[in-house]
Amino acid sequence: MKLKQYFEKHRVALLWTLFAGTIVVVFLLGLLAASVTERRAEIATLFNNKRVEIKGIESRSEIWGENYPREFETWIKTKEMEFESKHNGNKFVDVLEMRPNMVVLWAGYAFSRDYSAPRGHAYAVEDVVHTLRTGAPMTIEENMQPATCWACKSPDVPRLMAEVGIENFYKSKWSEFGHEVVNPIGCADCHNPENMNIAISRPALTEAFARMGKDIHKSTIQERRSLACAQCHVEYYFKGDGKYLTFPWDKGMTAEDMEKYYDEVGFTDWIHTLSKAPMLKAQHPDYELFMMGPHAQRGLSCADCHMPYKSEGAIKYSDHHLVSPLMYIDRTCQTCHRDSKENLLKYVYEYQDKILETRDRVEEELVKAHVGAKFAWDKGATEKQMEPVLKLLRAAQWRWDFAVASHGASFHAPVETQRILSHSLDKSYQAQLEVNKVLKQLGVTEEIPVPDISTKEKAQKFIGLDMPKLKGAKDKFIAEKVPEWLAKARENKRLL
Numbered sequence: 001m002k003l004k005q006y007f008e009k010h011r012v013a014l015l016w017t018l019f020a021g022t023i024v025v026v027f028l029l030g031l032l033a034a035s036v037t038e039r040r041a042e043i044a045t046l047f048n049n050k051r052v053e054i055k056g057i058e059s060r061s062e063i064w065g066e067n068y069p070r071e072f073e074t075w076i077k078t079k080e081m082e083f084e085s086k087h088n089g090n091k092f093v094d095v096l097e098m099r100p101n102m103v104v105l106w107a108g109y110a111f112s113r114d115y116s117a118p119r120g121h122a123y124a125v126e127d128v129v130h131t132l133r134t135g136a137p138m139t140i141e142e143n144m145q146p147a148t149c150w151a152c153k154s155p156d157v158p159r160l161m162a163e164v165g166i167e168n169f170y171k172s173k174w175s176e177f178g179h180e181v182v183n184p185i186g187c188a189d190c191h192n193p194e195n196m197n198i199a200i201s202r203p204a205l206t207e208a209f210a211r212m213g214k215d216i217h218k219s220t221i222q223e224r225r226s227l228a229c230a231q232c233h234v235e236y237y238f239k240g241d242g243k244y245l246t247f248p249w250d251k252g253m254t255a256e257d258m259e260k261y262y263d264e265v266g267f268t269d270w271i272h273t274l275s276k277a278p279m280l281k282a283q284h285p286d287y288e289l290f291m292m293g294p295h296a297q298r299g300l301s302c303a304d305c306h307m308p309y310k311s312e313g314a315i316k317y318s319d320h321h322l323v324s325p326l327m328y329i330d331r332t333c334q335t336c337h338r339d340s341k342e343n344l345l346k347y348v349y350e351y352q353d354k355i356l357e358t359r360d361r362v363e364e365e366l367v368k369a370h371v372g373a374k375f376a377w378d379k380g381a382t383e384k385q386m387e388p389v390l391k392l393l394r395a396a397q398w399r400w401d402f403a404v405a406s407h408g409a410s411f412h413a414p415v416e417t418q419r420i421l422s423h424s425l426d427k428s429y430q431a432q433l434e435v436n437k438v439l440k441q442l443g444v445t446e447e448i449p450v451p452d453i454s455t456k457e458k459a460q461k462f463i464g465l466d467m468p469k470l471k472g473a474k475d476k477f478i479a480e481k482v483p484e485w486l487a488k489a490r491e492n493k494r495l496l
Contacts, residue, residue: 054193057159057201061186062496064193070312075186075320078120083327086349087356088407090323093117096456101363103459104370104451105397108273109281110134110144112463113470118407121185121322124153129178129482132470136477137175146243147172151202152232155188156181156494158201166203171242178481179488182495190228198224202231208247225301226287233286233302235402237267253288255402255420259395273463275373276386277393282401289406293413305332324408348411355403355410358421362400365428369393372435372448379444389434396427 051066058064065072083089095115096103106112114132128134128149135144148170150157160180161169169177192199200206200216205227209216219227235258239246248261259280262268268278290296295305307318308331325332326348333344373389399420403409409417435448453459460467489495 056193057155057162057188058193059155059159059183059186059188059494060496061155061183061188064187064191068187068196070310070315070317071320072187074310075322076122077321078122078323080321081119083323085324085326087352088117088324090120091117092119094456096459099360099363100453100456100459101367103456104274104367104453104463105363105400106281107370107463109270109279111281112460113465113467124184125181126184128153130474130478132474134174136470136473136481137173138477138481140173140175143173143175145174146170146238147174147177148238148243148245149174150177150181151204151245153185154181154183155186155201156183158188161203167242167244170238170244175481178485179492180494182486182489185232189231198228200224200227200231202245204236204245204247205231205234208249211250222299222301225303225307226290226296229302229306230287233284233407235283235285235288237262237269237283239267249288253285253291255285255399258285258402259398272370272393275370275390275393276377277370277373277390277397279394280398280401282398282405285402285406286408286412289409289416290412292416293411295412308332308335351414352410355414355417355421358418358425359400359404362396362421362425362428365425365432366393366397366400367453368448369396369428369431369435371451372432375448376435376438376442376444379439379442381438381442385438385441389431389438392427392431392434396424396431399424399427 052063054063054067061072061075065075078090081089081091084091093116095117096112102115103112106115110133116127116131119127133145134149135142137143151170156177157169160177164172187193189201190198198221206216216227234247236245236247238244248258251257251261262280267280269281270279271277272279287302290302303318305325306322307320308325308328309316310319310331311317319328319331321327326345329341329344333339334341337344369389370393373386373393376386376389403417403420403424406412406417439448451458451462453462457467486495
């Protein structure tokens with residue numbers, strides 16, 4: 001009754017309030033509709049007014065930039081090298097100079113010659129051409145690497161695979177395509193030019209999914225925002241004499257799953273020149289470790305943090321700068337975490353500091369194990385006596401490498417990374433104990449000599465590398481062969 005009386009008394013005011021509220025709601029809905037229509041219209045304009053028609057595999061990203069200037073302008077920024085966080089960035093850093101223990105850990109493998117921190121995608125081709133790891137092949141016969149080494153460096157790769165065949169590409173020599181693989185990672189690596197959908201251009205990823213009983217073509221859009229990266233940022237190996245690029249995911253994606261796969265197929269990357277252990281070299285299992293971390297488990301993709309959205313007028317698009325999320329915390333971390341930039345950085349660095357503390361200890365103990373194994377061989381140890389040592393060294397270093405080769409592992413999956421490194425440390429100690437058992441059996445009472453590997457140069461000399469010779473050959477290759485490649489690429493219109 002009181003409510004009815006109140007309504008009668010204030011009827012006019014209430015009706016006017018309702019009317020005004022309705023007008024406001026309609027106005028806001030109109031704005032929303034106009035905004036949506038404007039966005040759709042501008043997006044439609046982009047597709048309907050393309051400056052160039054792209055057909056097939058167009059490796060030159062500059063051509064794509066004619067149609068998609070906003071994305072292209074951000075992609076160009078991968079050339080920048082100004083960002084630096086506490087432990088990494090996009091600058092050139094000689095990692096072997098910072099951590100010379102790694103030279104000894106990779107004795108007999110090309111990474112002991114040269115290993116630097118990764119720069120932006122714009123340098124993918126340049127860096128693989130200039131690294132000492134690809135040698136200095138002035139002739140086809142002088143190649144130390146297969147063409148498979150180009151696989152993740154350029155959109156020219158899927159173009160060549162389409163032209164010569166996947167198997168023929170892999171089994172060729174690296175320098176055979178020096179004049180063809182000239183454009184760095186770009187648009188055609190990840191996009192279908194007809195509709196700009198995310199495309200999987202590398203067969204190894206599709207094949208790995210198929211062996212696991214999965215159809216990659218049924219993946220969701222959000223899943224593809226990580227799978228585009230998983231074409232390259234994964235663990236892989238060159239299978240058989242044909243050097244066929246293969247992801248060892250048949251048994252799963254953990255370090256132990258892949259180790260079991262490699263053990264069963266009898267694969268070894270190289271024989272360590274000091275310890276004679278049959279070694280495995282992890283590449284960069286970024287996707288695998290990311291999938292085991294808290295962000296992936298909550299539905300985030302690689303692109304959510306490494307390619308945050310930008311807005312320009314009515315257009316919302318992904319930033320293709322592809323750099324550490326710490327560079328743009330306001331557009332990455334703070335879109336979900338309501339905390340200050342200072343606190344968020346502190347959380348990240350805390351994860352990294354603790355894991356890198358374990359990493360450094362592992363590297364010290366692994367070196368001791370390899371040096372101890374060499375000492376045992378020098379004292380007359382037999383293959384039978386050394387078998388447990390070599391098995392432990394292979395397992396310990398695989399775990400260490402799996403953790404450190406993955407860029408960002410200490411943040412992507414801190415718990416899993418710390419677990420892997422702790423197992424590596426344990427097996428490193430076990431390897432040292434086994435070496436001591438062998439020395440006791442041999443009646444050796446001498447202390448294991450400790451080499452001076454305090455610098456990269458001393459470590460490389462200790463493992464027998466002739467660095468002046470290697471650098472001299474590379475300098476000649478860069479001065480004489482590389483200009484030939486570039487001239488031929490421009491002549492064939494492979495490079496703008």
